[in-house]
Amino acid sequence: MPVNLPLIDPAQLHAVAGVRWGIAEVGVRKAHRKDLSVMLLDEGASVAGVFTSNRYCAAPVQVCREHLTQGSAVRALVINTGNANAGTGAPGVAHARQTCEALASLLQCAPAQILPFSTGVIMEPLPVDRIVAGLPAALADAQAAHWAQAAEGIMTTDTQPKAASVQLSIGGKTVNITGISKGAGMIRPNMATMLGFVATDANIDPALLPALVKALADGSFNRITIDGDTSTNDSFMLIATHQAGHAQITSLDSADGQALFKGLMQVARQLAHAIVRDGEGATKFITVQVEGGRTGEECRLVAYAIAHSPLVKTAFFASDPNLGRILAAVGYAGIADLDQGLIELHLDDVHVVSQGGRRPEYREEDGQRVMKGSEITVRVGLGRGTASDTVWTCDLSHDYVTINADYRS
Amino acid sequence: MPVNLPLIDPAQLHAVAGVRWGIAEVGVRKAHRKDLSVMLLDEGASVAGVFTSNRYCAAPVQVCREHLTQGSAVRALVINTGNANAGTGAPGVAHARQTCEALASLLQCAPAQILPFSTGVIMEPLPVDRIVAGLPAALADAQAAHWAQAAEGIMTTDTQPKAASVQLSIGGKTVNITGISKGAGMIRPNMATMLGFVATDANIDPALLPALVKALADGSFNRITIDGDTSTNDSFMLIATHQAGHAQITSLDSADGQALFKGLMQVARQLAHAIVRDGEGATKFITVQVEGGRTGEECRLVAYAIAHSPLVKTAFFASDPNLGRILAAVGYAGIADLDQGLIELHLDDVHVVSQGGRRPEYREEDGQRVMKGSEITVRVGLGRGTASDTVWTCDLSHDYVTINADYRS
Incomplete structure (x- = not known):
């Protein structure tokens, strides 16, 4: 039983304009469980992330870093559970690329506009054919209201899905911040933790995102530990869709910037704490x-x-x-x-x-x-x-x- | 059950000329267990040691370091189990000194010629009165053949006493090396481990002992871990009584020096491995x-x-x-x-x-x-x-x- 971790209420998870989630069951490791999630982003969204410092970082982490460095506009994130695609050598990297190529083809964008994530057992070959075959079903399921389903779709040894959401007002407009995370073991993030995704529709200068995601990780995921084992797949991603309609935030030191930072940190910290509360075997x-x-x-x-x-x-x-x-x-x-x-x-x-x-x-x-x-x-x-x-x-x-x-x- | 750790056979533990052990039951923490051991050294013995790098080192470790630095000829080591006398502040240091003073008075030597050791629970006051009261009984028990009893007398959560012994020949004379150790948890030595004592009657230049004890620790106790917790009380002591009768070894690079080093390392490593084999809950x-x-x-x-x-x-x-x-x-x-x-x-x-x-x-x-x-x-x-x-x-x-x-x- 997690420690004082209430079940998430899907109605409390605010949709973020410009973000949709689609989830499918593709049998990555076990049948009949949601194990493939796709996060679709409207054109114009910005993405920044921090990744594990583990030198044995997983193939998808390597591909994510490469795609983010190329600076292409990200259109989708694809996450499988059941297999970490880590310790898989060159074939693992090829499998991560193949996943991106298949989704890019369906979305009619470039493979570099896709970010891949995997979580689960290390050192087993990724069943990439089943993942590719399941992508159309995940896309068909895509809805702005599917945050709770996505929280469930990225679980491994977690006993409960983890999500957090806040709303605030900036320039008279409603800004939504919603995130999900997973993790219960192999938790000693050293950049970010094994899968956290926070999205906001706030209109913020994309140039601020890399520093922002680092600051958020440092105040949340980078301050938790369960067993001291830094994962091969840790990834924490911040997505801004800029669709809330207020004037662009150009500095985190402004009043609006501070309000946004506070809201984001609240969500990030709640997600990080949820991982500890659901730590493997945790009673305190x-x-x-x-x-x-x-x-x-x-x-x-x-x-x-x-x-x-x-x-x-x-x-x-x-x-x-x-x-x-x-x-x-x-x-x-x-x-x-x-x-x-x-x-x-x-x-x-x-x-x-x-x-x-x-x-x-x-x-x-x-x-x-x-x-x-x-x-x-x-x-x-x-x-x-x-x-x-x-x-x-x-x-x-x-x-x-x-x-x-x-x-x- | 320890992993492939045979029970010690007292008959296999060679006496070391110039060393006697006396053991008593004084009720440090629990009644009716051997919990006070005194190692008596003949005049002329040399002693060197390495101690924990834990900055919260126990009071006896502080006093040991001080006494060894003073260079006085050590005449006795006194070890209690049941209480670590660590995290006890200034009163703890006073208790360690009081133990040395009482034993020095009985042996008619200076307190600086006594080295104190404690092991057991941290942050509880040492029942120094019971220890001082039990010293005469320990002295009355002193015998060269009491290595096995001493191995038992320093146990805490150990399930078996730990001892090792070898004999070798140097310059036609029989040289004895015998040691004991204890420890099963809070084991990640970072200089030495929670109590290891190895004695030899080899005749070796005392100036070689400090480097020798460090090299032995680095090849044995400094290469084991059970739970990663570096103890507050780790101490590994090497005693040479010089009574074997062969010509003095003046260099570890000589053939005799190498033979002695090999014998000492065999004993030290066997004692270190015994701690891992008896690691708390160990099955492998x-x-x-x-x-x-x-x-x-x-x-x-x-x-x-x-x-x-x-x-x-x-x-x-x-x-x-x-x-x-x-x-x-x-x-x-x-x-x-x-x-x-x-x-x-x-x-x-x-x-x-x-x-x-x-x-x-x-x-x-x-x-x-x-x-x-x-x-x-x-x-x-x-x-x-x-x-x-x-x-x-x-x-x-x-x-x-x-x-x-x-x-x-």
């Missing part, structure tokens, strides 16, 4: 705040050391305030000149450690009370400066082992 | 060999990325040749200019990946056959150079979660 949603660092980077190092520690994560699963494990992670995070005598530790409102040692006032039952909750904030003070950063993660339970020992079978 | 012993790197360091990065990946470790637990997870770990290990098109992957004798992609000849049943074994070698070729390195680890099972969700309770 944990916020790790590190403050008092010299740089944001060193705060991130400490936050990720805590968030990745199997010992910390199993202690959270057990609701056991075995908090020395957190101190150990702080100590090995990689800050060479860290002074343990300055460390402070809070668990929600409970002040546990002061000047590096357990406070005499600390009572185990207070730690226990916090640990029993399903939403917990760990706050570490480094006592070295004014920088801070936050990472979100989940615990490590028996179900994580069960899910990952059984996946594929 | 996995050797990760990475070759074809530009530097040993980048080979280590890749080997540890594989050895730490929860997805790889759960796949091993399930005997599921979901080998794409290994490729993903290779890709995110941190080599910025890695060319995935040059990667080779072998699982024991099975050639799985060539030029970055799955070989057409590879059959899942061959991977499955290897995965079902209890001793598995993963061999990755990077295709970038001639460097190589090896890391040893275990799988991630339900029992790991059970043990770490229940520890302390």
Whole structure:
């Protein structure tokens, strides 16, 4: 069961002018599941993305990067689940290209105007014939109202579809922002996460999109981890269709730019949090705040050391305030000149450690009370400066082992 | 159940001239278990050690470093289990000093001639009074033949005591090398591991010991990982009593020096492997060999990325040749200019990946056959150079979660 993750309500997902989704069942890996999704964009839309830093990046990631670099106007994104098309060598790249060519032919555009995405098992050949054969059915299904279906169509080990949507007003016009994401394991995004798509009909200078998508990823997907495993297929895409009708936003520092950024970040963060809440085997949603660092980077190092520690994560699963494990992670995070005598530790409102040692006032039952909750904030003070950063993660339970020992079978 | 780890046979553990162990039950954490061990050294023995790189290093580690720096002739090592005396602030350091002072008083030597070690739960006050009160009983128990008892006396979550011993001949004299270790969780040594002690009666120039202990750690304890959590208390100590009677070894490059080094490494590596074989919940012993790197360091990065990946470790637990997870770990290990098109992957004798992609000849049943074994070698070729390195680890099972969700309770 995901941690405090309500089921999505299709009626709450605002259509984005200029975007339609079509979904089909093509049997990529298993029969009778929605496993092929096509996102169709009206002419004039702009697209920017960030991708995994994994050097074993999947074939579709390589082709996406190439197509985006060519600067062609993107007309469609095609996503299959059930197979990651990663670790597939040269044939994998050929399969990704073949998918783009087939869809381009149906849409009467150039293959470089198609962006391909895959998610699922690594190192198995992509059943490209079944995908190509299923494209007409996906196109026939295309509707602006199909965001919820698309959220379902990109799932792998996710137990729930993930979507978020907000509306705001810019220049008297309604602007829609809607996104979907997937992911539950192999989650430690290092540019973006295993498939997130956010679209808006805001009218924004396309030149702002690359920096915008990076900033959004840094505030959302690039701050989550489930198991520390950076995926081969991570991709986070931002689409702007410019159809909302207001004057073009030419700077993110303007009032309208800030309003749009805030709305986009709200959606991106909600999607990123949804991935953690639905983390494989997760029973708790944990916020790790590190403050008092010299740089944001060193705060991130400490936050990720805590968030990745199997010992910390199993202690959270057990609701056991075995908090020395957190101190150990702080100590090995990689800050060479860290002074343990300055460390402070809070668990929600409970002040546990002061000047590096357990406070005499600390009572185990207070730690226990916090640990029993399903939403917990760990706050570490480094006592070295004014920088801070936050990472979100989940615990490590028996179900994580069960899910990952059984996946594929 | 540990992986292919025979029970130790006390008769196979050679006494080391000049070393005696005394063990007592003092109730550090639980009653009726051997939890206090004292290693007594004859006058003239030399000691060198390496310690955790964790900045949250325990109080005894701080005191050990200080005493070794002072260069006083070490006469005893005192080790308690049940409490790590880490994350205990200034009172923890005072408790470690108090232990040294009490033992020094009993042995009529200086406190700086005592080295203290602790292992167990972090962030709880050390019951120093019970330890001090138990010292006379430990001293009364001291015998040269008590290595097996000491191996038991330093256990925490270990399911079996760990010891290794060899004899060799140098200059016509018998040289004994015997060691013990402990550790099963919070194992990713980054200088040494959570308590390893190796003693020899070889006559070796004391000036060689610091480099020797570092080289031994680098070939053994610094190449293992169970859960990636670097302990606060890791300590690996090498003791030479010089009593074997042969001419002094003045260079490790001499024939005698090489023979001694080989014997010491055999003991150190056996002790390190024993920790992995008894890893919390371990069902498999996995050797990760990475070759074809530009530097040993980048080979280590890749080997540890594989050895730490929860997805790889759960796949091993399930005997599921979901080998794409290994490729993903290779890709995110941190080599910025890695060319995935040059990667080779072998699982024991099975050639799985060539030029970055799955070989057409590879059959899942061959991977499955290897995965079902209890001793598995993963061999990755990077295709970038001639460097190589090896890391040893275990799988991630339900029992790991059970043990770490229940520890302390």
